[in-house]
Amino acid sequence: MMIEAHQTTAGFKATIGLELHVQLLAAQKLFSAASAKWNEPPNTNVNVADAGFPGALPQLNPECVQLAARAILALDGQIQQRSAFDRKHYFYADQPLGYQITQQHHPIGRGGYVDLGSLDGLEYVKRIGIHQLQLEQDTAKSIHGVYPGHVLVDLNRAGVALIEIVSKPDVDTADEAVMYVRKMQNLLRHIGVSNCNMEEGSLRCDVNVSVYRDGEDRLSGTRCELKNLNSLKVIRGAVNAEISRQIAVVQRGDNVEQETRGYDAQSDTTFVTRTKEAAPDYRYMPEPDVPEIHINESWITRLRKTLPETPEAVMSRMMPQYGLVQEDVETMLGEPGCTAFFEQAVVGRDPKRVLSWITSEVFGQLAYRSQRLVGSSLTVPQFTQIIDALSSDAITSGQAKQLLIEFMDGEQRTIDELIAAHGWEVISDDGKLRVISKQLLDTHPKEVARYLKGQTRRLNFFVGKLMQATNGQAKPQNASEIMKELLEARR
Numbered sequence: 001m002m003i004e005a006h007q008t009t010a011g012f013k014a015t016i017g018l019e020l021h022v023q024l025l026a027a028q029k030l031f032s033a034a035s036a037k038w039n040e041p042p043n044t045n046v047n048v049a050d051a052g053f054p055g056a057l058p059q060l061n062p063e064c065v066q067l068a069a070r071a072i073l074a075l076d077g078q079i080q081q082r083s084a085f086d087r088k089h090y091f092y093a094d095q096p097l098g099y100q101i102t103q104q105h106h107p108i109g110r111g112g113y114v115d116l117g118s119l120d121g122l123e124y125v126k127r128i129g130i131h132q133l134q135l136e137q138d139t140a141k142s143i144h145g146v147y148p149g150h151v152l153v154d155l156n157r158a159g160v161a162l163i164e165i166v167s168k169p170d171v172d173t174a175d176e177a178v179m180y181v182r183k184m185q186n187l188l189r190h191i192g193v194s195n196c197n198m199e200e201g202s203l204r205c206d207v208n209v210s211v212y213r214d215g216e217d218r219l220s221g222t223r224c225e226l227k228n229l230n231s232l233k234v235i236r237g238a239v240n241a242e243i244s245r246q247i248a249v250v251q252r253g254d255n256v257e258q259e260t261r262g263y264d265a266q267s268d269t270t271f272v273t274r275t276k277e278a279a280p281d282y283r284y285m286p287e288p289d290v291p292e293i294h295i296n297e298s299w300i301t302r303l304r305k306t307l308p309e310t311p312e313a314v315m316s317r318m319m320p321q322y323g324l325v326q327e328d329v330e331t332m333l334g335e336p337g338c339t340a341f342f343e344q345a346v347v348g349r350d351p352k353r354v355l356s357w358i359t360s361e362v363f364g365q366l367a368y369r370s371q372r373l374v375g376s377s378l379t380v381p382q383f384t385q386i387i388d389a390l391s392s393d394a395i396t397s398g399q400a401k402q403l404l405i406e407f408m409d410g411e412q413r414t415i416d417e418l419i420a421a422h423g424w425e426v427i428s429d430d431g432k433l434r435v436i437s438k439q440l441l442d443t444h445p446k447e448v449a450r451y452l453k454g455q456t457r458r459l460n461f462f463v464g465k466l467m468q469a470t471n472g473q474a475k476p477q478n479a480s481e482i483m484k485e486l487l488e489a490r491r
Contacts, residue, residue, distance in 0.1 A: 010251070014243045015210045015218045016171035017131075020184060022163050022194045023138065023202040024067045030137050030161035031058030031101065031290070038141070038157035039200065046155040052096035057289050064161040065293060066303065068108050068135050071163055071193045073304050075130055077112025081295050085135075085287035090280050093153050094140040102164070103134035104284050108293065114167075114187075119315060119326065120179045128180050129168035138162050163193075169208070169219065174239035178232050181205060185334075186311050192336045192374070198231050205229045207239055210256070211246040221246070222256040226263060226270060238263035242270045314339055322351040331359050335366075337374040344380045349387055357387060361401060365408050382407040385415040393475040394426055395419065427473045433466070433482050440465050441486060451487050459484055 029036050032049040048056040072079050084106040087099040112130035116122050140158035142151050165184070171177050185196040185203060196203040207229060210221030226242060229235045241263065246256050260274040309317075315329045318339065332338040338358065346354045362383070366373060386403050389395045395403070403418055411418065419425060427433060440462060441448055451458040462483045467474055 010247060011214045012211050012247045013214055013218070014172060015169045015212065015221060016177055016239060017169035017208040018167045018171065018177060018180060019206040020165040020181065021204040022165065022188060022196065024064055024161040024163060025192060025194055026061060026063045026067060026161050028061050028063070029159040030061055030064050030135065032159055034159065036160050038160055040156060042154040043156065046158065050155055050159040052098070058101065060290055061161065064135060065108070067193050068133065068163050069303055070191050070307065071188060072109035072112060072133050073307055074187055074191050075112030075114065077109045077130055077133065079295055079300050080106070080108055080110060082106065082292060083108040084292045085290045086284045087287050089283045093151055094142045096140065096155065096158060100137050100139070101287050101290065102136035107132040107134035109133035114180055114183055116176060116179050116183065119312060120183060122179065126176060128170045131166045131168050133163055133165050136162050136164055174236045177207060177239050178236050181232060181235060186330065189336055190311050190333050191307060205235055207235065209239060209242045209246065211243060211250065222258050224256065224258065225260045227260055227273065229263065234263060234265060237265055237268060238270060241268050245270060322346065324351065324355065328355055335363065335373050341373060341380060345384050345387070349384070353391070354387060361404055365404060369408070376408055377410045378408050389415055393477065395424060396472050396476070399424055399472065423471065425473060426475055427470055430482065433474055433479065434486065436469050437466055437483050437486050440469065441490070448487065448490060452491055459487065462487070
């Protein structure tokens with residue numbers, strides 16, 4: 001569905017800005033050597049720095065700096081050659097240090113933009129600017145409701161690297177906000193910066209909303225912040241509900257109060273969580289234990305050369321080149337490395353068949369194993385061996401799926417060696433198949449009689465019996481032709 005340019009609601013318009021908190025795909029945490037796999041048994045991936053032990057000093061992970069810089073370049077922003085960290089002080093159970101290390105004043109990136117247009121479902125072109133991109137620590141995870149009256153804390157997530165991407169207040173509608181987040185998801189996945197799975201918390205969204213009367217300055221309204229919106233559907237609902245609430249407040253002659261609010265999807269309303277008067281003073285100060293980051297131009301140039309084609313360029317090229325629809329390409333773009341895998345595998349093969357096997361069978365195995373394509377054991381030559389064997393009827397669909405599982409388990413033998421080991425060689429001797437087929441017809445005279453009386457679907461019964469008798473080694477089409485010929489000969 002195409003979205004038209006936004007219309008005023010009862011003479012009002014909205015101004016919207018978004019803050020995205022994105023977990024980086026780094027192997028270790030931002031300031032410690034602990035594993036960044038936070039969804040493992042509680043408090044197993046944590047060291048003294050993450051737990052806030054006195055005297056434990058943070059050490060910056062350079063992989064996180066590189067991933068953040070990739071995101072900046074992909075957004076066409078400017079990597080700051082000098083950036084620094086700050087302490088953001090607040091006391092809560094999920095923050096063992098008593099402060100968060102972030103980059104409030106000297107972020108690693110500034111500027112950049114996301115363009116929305118026809119490929120995103122808009123009938124107009126909209127550019128959403130990026131104010132800044134900063135590195136920061138994630139908090140621990142608080143778990144409620146296990147023991148009444150107690151809150152459990154899992155420190156696995158404490159110190160995991162985040163980038164916070166702060167947009168300019170350029171968004172006008174809830175639809176634009178959702179498209180912006182979806183496009184950011186696709187981009188960051190495509191360049192290998194984050195998996196951006198909102199359902200597991202690796203992408204979290206805060207939205208600032210204000211309204212103004214048509215003809216007034218778009219920044220004249222009082223903004224309210226909607227916190228912890230965890231799905232695209234929730235973002236759309238929360239933004240629309242807050243716009244409606246603020247318009248109603250202004251229309252009855254009251255002032256919108258600056259506050260932090262949550263969203264109740266069941267009632268489709270927002271609610272106050274913190275007023276401006278109750279907002280904490282974070283008492284920012286320079287982080288004394290982490291040196292400044294200094295980046296030279298040659299490092300930025302080398303990094304820029306490693307960036308892949310943009311998702312928009314990939315879609316515009318691949319759709320006509322391979323006869324794909326936009327949804328096909330978007331699905332592949334959601335899995336890092338998938339478009340490159342597809343383009344290597346599709347040479348000389350049916351694009352639709354290759355795509356179908358990647359998005360159904362390969363993606364299914366990746367999901368079952370909680371793996372990414374880039375880190376899996378499956379290679380392009382192994383995958384194409386399966387497709388070629390399937391296309392030539394050397395193996396059945398079920399056998400192809402079994403071979404895929406074996407390759408993804410780390411099997412190194414060739415497909416011919418595996419077919420031989422399983423005893424799956426195709427029986428190409430028609431004479432042998434005819435002997436077996438005649439025996440089957442003689443064994444099932446009642447079924448033969450039904451076929452001859454017009455129940456032609458009984459052919460499938462005999463083809464199934466032949467495939468069973470040959471352990472799947474007969475070509476299905478060949479088996480059908482031979483069995484039909486022998487049945488017709490008995491008329």
